[in-house]
Amino acid sequence: MxxxxxxxxxxxxxxxxxxxxxxxxxxxxxxxxIPRVPDEKEKAKHKTTSLLQTLDDYEFIIAPLIFTALAFFTRMWKIGLSPIVTWDEAHFGKFGSHYLKREFYFDVHPPLGKMLVGLSGLLAGYNGSFEFKSGETYPEELNYTYMRVFNSAFGALCIPLAYFTAKELHFKRPTVWLITAMVLCENSYTTISRFILLDSMLLFFTFTTVFTWAKFHNQRHDPFSPEWGFWLMMSGLSIGCVCSVKWVGMFGTALVGLYTIEDLWNKFGNLRMPKVELAAHVGFRVVGLIILPLMVYMFSFWIHFLILENSGPGDAQMSSLFQANLRGTEVGKDSPLEIALGSRATLKNMGYGGGLLHSHVQTFPEGSQQQQITCYHHKDANNDWFFYPNRDEPLFDPEAPLKFVGNGDTLRFVHAQTGRNLHSHQVSAPVTKSDYEVSCYGNTTVGDTKDHWIIEVVDDAASSDYSKIRTLTTAFRLKHADLGCYLRAGNVNLPQWGFKQIETTCVKVNKPRDVYTHWNVESHWNEKLPPGDPGSYKSPFLRDFVHLNVAMMTSNNALVPDPDKQDDLASAPWQWPLLNVGLRMCSWDDETVKYFLLGNPLVYWGSTASLGIFVAMLAWYLIRWQRGYDELTWAQVDHFHYSGIYPVIGWVLHYLPFLAMARVTYVHHYYPALYFAILCAGFIVDWYTRALPKRVQWTLFSVLYAAVVGLYWLFRAISFGMEGPNQQWSHLRWLEGWKMADE
Structure with missing residues (x-):
């Protein structure tokens, strides 16, 4: 013992x-x-299990790091291979140059993305002197590779955002990896991110909007907590940024808006919620999702105006008073302040995006067939008019004492180049048939009372004395003495015979607040009058902000297909989800590095098919629910609602508007909608594989991973650059619209 x-x-x-x-x-x-000592095989197995457990525990760090590294590699590898201005780099590189030279320009897109392009040029040491002509070789002193890398970083950061968004939507791990891989290995996303364009920034802020919305939604059970408030404000900040890059961002705003309306409606129906708490929910959302985004959007324009202090090519889109405050402008420069008979001047329409009253020797092809009157944004001698007495008064005598022009005076306006009178009569306007036509007729001696116009002063930024109209500061209307109609230049463009210039008519309805009937004197010459300084009056920011946004909207709506020209790059929206067509981004000769804008076939066709499958699923479950089947738990219903329905709504909001738009459309307009289709595809795969055995799940996902990556690699040349004769890629031309190779 x-x-x-x-x-x-x-x-x-x-x-x-x-x-x-x-x-x-x-x-x-x-x-x-006494325990048995493990052999070497068992030790190795134990180490492997331990390693896998460690990888599993830290997957939330390791996986996004790997995906992000791959993202930066794919978006930046060989990014400087093509040394020529490619596709829309001709536009956005030029806009970046204007910021560096601080010249005012005009474009249909908000300024944030273009300011970031300008910042990339500044960081690259670029001085803004290059013209960015399409197809032209970049000069040695311009580090275009750096500018491309700067822009591509936004595209690369979309990949970790996709990863974390999928996790916030509560997809299982293999689905999160699949969604991230589909964004990473989407050829069109890779290609569009590798150039000096706005699309990578648009996609980045679209991704941040969805991510911050998902984070905020997941804080719904802890309202008014610091995390809840932070993600609400981040959602508003992201909405403001995406709308400040392109107006397509408004569709993402609509998605968050619909979610907010539903959320508040549910809270409104909760009778146990105190009214003060409900009011607080409404107030926080108004501040976070309306006021904050609007402040971000307006701030981008404030910076835009602050930087662009010099006169530039976009001056004519702005008000005369705004132009007069730009450095180097000719508007208002040394112009006499007060207008007198015999003065030579240009008349600017004060409507949003309004041009200068214009005439040329061409006549109307129908109607009176007299000399055309239009509104024109570019400055030339055909915009000049003389202020002359009406026909009931003696002819203008240059030697007579000065007689100033004021409110209530009846005048004639004589076109300086042709000597004809601004005229109207009871002939329908060429496009707006409800208005009277305005033409140029007669000369200084030949004419009638239909050449008479009465000045009605609306406002004056310099004085309350309307007895004299002043350069830049006086807003006035021109009333036809015989017909009682008002001279108006709206947003209607004439056909090609009118050079697409703005139709100018005499509107019968008297609407004093219609700014398209308001005019001011922009430039003024009169040797008998001393030079003034009308530019000392500042144009209010809010007025300039509204003016520029309406001008952008008007110009954007005017981007309609020209029936007289064939646009080989344009495409119809129905072609995008089917991947029916691609886009050549540059010249297709053998010496040029060629890029073809086309998506990964599996990503496109799979995501499009998933949309149809989802609609069928929704119909199936609704019918089953109506018939009394209770087969889904509330957790499943919630997941179906927020992780399935909302991505589909996002796709609808980003895609369907293009079907209704009259403007010309291109394949890259589909890219924000594609992201929501990818999320829908992830939902479908996640839903139908969740109950499968783990081994079967991983087998199916492995096949999907391999297919997505394999097709991306197969089509890699269209993204990284095709060198040499294009016929060597003829095997990739699966469809007729994939013109990466000539037949």
Whole structure:
């Protein structure tokens, strides 16, 4: 017994034995058990299991790091291979140059993305002197590669955003990886991110909007907490940024808006919620999702105006008073302040995006067939008019004492280049048939009272004395003395025979607040009058902000297909989800590095098919629910609602408007909608594989991973650059519209 105790004590001391009760032995009797030493194979297995467990525990760090590294590689590898201005780099590179030279320009897109392009040029040491002509080779002193890398970083950061968004939508891990891989290996996303364009920034802020919305939604059970408030404000900030890059961002705003309306409606129906708490929910959302985005959007324009302090090519889109405050402008420069008979001047329409009253020797092809009157944004001598007495008064005498022009005066306006009178009559306007036509007729001696116009002052930024109209500061209307109609230049463009210039008519309805009937004197010449300084009056920011946004909207709506020209790059929206067509981004000769804008076939066709499958699923479950089947838990319904329905709504909001738009459309307009289709595809795969055995799940996902990556690699040349004869990629031309190779 003593020997047994000694043995047991020794084993216990070394920690190499365990005690166990042995059946059939007296109570309290234990025998030592010496563990077996594992062999090398078991040790290796243990190490592997430990490694896998570690990778599993830290997947939330390791996976996004790997995906992000791959994202930066695919978006930036060989990014400087093509040394020529490619596709829309001709536009957005030029806009970046204007910021560096601080010249005012006009474009249909908000300024944030273009300011970031300008910032990339500044960081690259670019001075803004290059013209960015399409197809032209970049000069050695312009580090275009740096500018492309700067822009591509936004595209690369979309990949980790996709990863974390999928996690916030509560997809299982293989689905999160699939969604991230589909964004990473989407060829069109890779290609569009590798140039000096706005699309990578648009996609980045679209991704941040969805991510911040998902984060905020997941805080719904802890309202008014710091995290809840933070993600609400981040959603508003992201909405403001995406709308400040392109107006397509408004569709993402609509998605968050619909979610907010539903959320508040549900809270409104909760009778147990105190009214003060409900009011607080409404107030927080008004501040976070309306006021904050609007402030961000307006701030981008404030910076835009602050930077672009010099006169530039976009001046004519702005009000005369705004132009007069630009450095180097000719508007208002040394112009006499007060207008007199005999003065030569240009008349600016004060409507949003309004042009200068214009005439040229061409005549109307129908109607009166007299000389055309239009509104024109570009400055030339055909915009000049003389202020002359009406026909009931003596002819203008240059030697007579000065007679100033004021409110209520009846005048004639004589076109300086042709000597004809601004005229109207009871002939329908060429496009707006409800208005009267305005033409140029007669000369300084030949004419009638239909050449008479009465000045009606609306406002004056310089004085309350309307007895004299002033350069830039006086807003006035021109009323036809015989017909009682008002000179108006709206947003209607004439056909090609009118050079697409703005139709100018005499509107019969008297609407004093219609700014398209308001005019001011922009430039003024009169040797008998001393030079003034009308530019000392500042144009209010809010007025300039509204003016520029309406001008952008008007110009954007005017981007309609020209039936007289064939646009080989344009495409119809129905072609996009089917991947029916691609887009050549540059010249297709053998010496040029060629890029073809086309998506990964599996990503496109799979995501498009998933939309149809989802609609069928929704119909199926609704019918089953109506028939009394209770097969889904509330957790499943919630997941179906927020992780399935909302991505589909996002796709609808970003895609369907293009079907109704009259403007010209291109394949890249589909890219924000594609992201929501990818999320829908992830939902479908996640939903139908969740109940499968783990081994079957991983087998299916492995096949999908391999297919997505394999097709991306197969089509890699269209993204990274095709060198040499294009016929070597003819095997990739699966469809007729994929013109990466000539037949």
């Amino acid at each position: 003593a020997a047994q105790d000694a043995t047991t004590s020794a084993l216990d001391a070394h920690g190499d034995a365990r005690k166990r009760h042995v059946a059939g032995q007296p109570n309290g009797t234990f025998v030592p058990v």
